[in-house]
Amino acid sequence: MAGGITAEVRKLTVVAPGGSVRHLVLKCYVDSKVMQKAGNWLNRESWALRTLAPLGLSVPELVSVDQAAVRCEYPSLLMTQVRGSPVLTDEGVDMRVPQLAQQLVAVHRIEAIDRPQDYEVLTTADTVVVPTGAEAELWSAAIEVIREPVPPHDGVVVHRDFQPGNVLFDVSNTGPHRLTGVVDWAGTAWGPADLDVAHCSTNLALLHGPRWGTRFATAYEEAGGVLADTARARRYWRVRDALACSEELQAWVQPWREAGRTDLTPRVVEDRLDSYVSFLMTTSN
Numbered sequence: 698m699a700g701g702i703t704a705e706v707r708k709l710t711v712v713a714p715g716g717s718v719r720h721l722v723l724k725c726y727v728d729s730k731v732m733q734k735a736g737n738w739l740n741r742e743s744w745a746l747r748t749l750a751p752l753g754l755s756v757p758e759l760v761s762v763d764q765a766a767v768r769c770e771y772p773s774l775l776m777t778q779v780r781g782s783p784v785l786t787d788e789g790v791d792m793r794v795p796q797l798a799q800q801l802v803a804v805h806r807i808e809a810i811d812r813p814q815d816y817e818v819l820t821t822a823d824t825v826v827v828p829t830g831a832e833a834e835l836w837s838a839a840i841e842v843i844r845e846p847v848p849p850h851d852g853v854v855v856h857r858d859f860q861p862g863n864v865l866f867d868v869s870n871t872g873p874h875r876l877t878g879v880v881d882w883a884g885t886a887w888g889p890a891d892l893d894v895a896h897c898s899t900n901l902a903l904l905h906g907p908r909w910g911t912r913f914a915t916a917y918e919e920a921g922g923v924l925a926d927t928a929r930a931r932r933y934w935r936v937r938d939a940l941a942c943s944e945e946l947q948a949w950v951q952p953w954r955e956a957g958r959t960d961l962t963p964r965v966v967e968d969r970l971d972s973y974v975s976f977l978m979t980t981s982n
């Protein structure tokens with residue numbers, strides 16, 4: 698199955714002797730560069746699937762997991778398949794964004810008895826990559842934003858990679874696409890809701906243009922979601938995620954190109970990221 702960056706994902710069709718059929722998905726971490734992290738990612742994802750599926754959220758059901766590759770060739774997770782496909786086209790984005798927001802609010806309202814692991818932030822001010830041609834002074838100011846102390850926040854269950862590539866829609870009809878599920882829970886954590894909102898906003902800005910990055914936060918609040926109570930804190934999380942994207946921008950969008958968005962050339966996504974960061978730094982959020 699296409700779209701993965703850190704793992705190989707395969708669809709399995711299992712036919713029992715009696716003729717019953719199950720559609721499963723096997724995720725395997727085969728890249729030696731991520732092998733040390735694979736166990737942690739699988740622990741996070743298996744926690745999410747065990748916890749969220751019984752609560753009625755549209756996520757895969759866990760079948761089995763082998764974090765240490767005791768029985769499998771690689772660290773692996775087996776789960777049920779959720780029907781639907783990611784939709785990355787510009788057409789219909791105005792109909793999908795409210796659904797994305799409503800789904801994320803539902804995730805953040807989950808009251809888990811056992812909390813997942815705390816969130817991790819890897820980006821530092823020293824690892825940011827400034828796009829070619831970007832205004833150096835503005836980006837320098839953005840980098841200073843993430844040197845600030847982490848704003849106080851309440852914790853919720855966060856997906857950590859909630860974005861159009863990990864959200865499935867029913868594309869079988871000719872009408873508006875209906876959201877059917879959320880996949881790739883390997884980053885599941887306990888952290889501020891702003892983390893997920895910021896991440897989806899960055900992705901939408903790159904996919905569809907900067908204005909959609911700013912529109913998503915509004916849609917999230919319209920759906921009942923609660924963000925940080927100060928503009929400074931909200932800007933902190935959004936700037937942090939946008940700058941994190943700068944470190945691996947081309948790898949970030951490569952699956953989108955492979956899925957047909959060949960218009961997202963390196964120059965286009967760099968310009969969109971620069972415009973989005975500029976907006977965050979020059980407006981109150």
